[in-house]
Amino acid sequence: SQKIEQNSEALNIQEGKTATLTCNYTNYSPAYLQWYRQDPGRGPVFLLLIRENEKEKRKERLKVTFDTTLKQSLFHITASQPADSATYLCALVGYNFNKFYFGSGTKLNVKP
């Protein structure tokens, strides 16, 4: 069965630095990969989508890479701010589009 791994340990960084979160997967070939942000007590919020044939996608301070050979996606937040502190989830999307598999998320703490 498919497996999605996100670092369960929190990532602690200093304000202004670049945060890099990792999403690794096995036994699956997704058509798309999505990233979501989740704040405590709230539902996830969609951030970015990247297709299997795209190497990199950017949106403001966010950058996502997708390496289908390594079966890995990296999620970068540049010039991080305390307001970026949250849990970030990745989701793999299959070719039939009704198959979504979410990772358990990585908590990011940005310290002022």
Added chain:
Amino acid sequence: NAGVTQTPKFQVLKTGQSMTLQCAQDMNHNSMYWYRQDPGMGLRLIYYSASEGTTDKGEVPNGYNVSRLNKREFSLRLESAAPSQTSVYFCASSEADGHPHYYGYTFGSGTRLTVV
């Protein structure tokens, strides 16, 4: 504010009790979903409705039933609650074409359910 509204926000049930979780969206989305989120396990799909009048099982449907009441509303029912159903439940919807893979989901704020 436009979005997905879930009720109730918190609920405690005794084993064997039944309840219905309500969800409504005002974005004119065709597709609606119910997920559960457990620590360390990620979000898992319980049921989904690709369009009004249709429902399908997801990854973990056992112990649940759903009703797509109309285009706006999608409810989740627990007929006989069990402690294993203690979780946070999220309702979500997606763009009118039913392509959450492209546009992403819009999630509600969740229902925190405890079964004792």
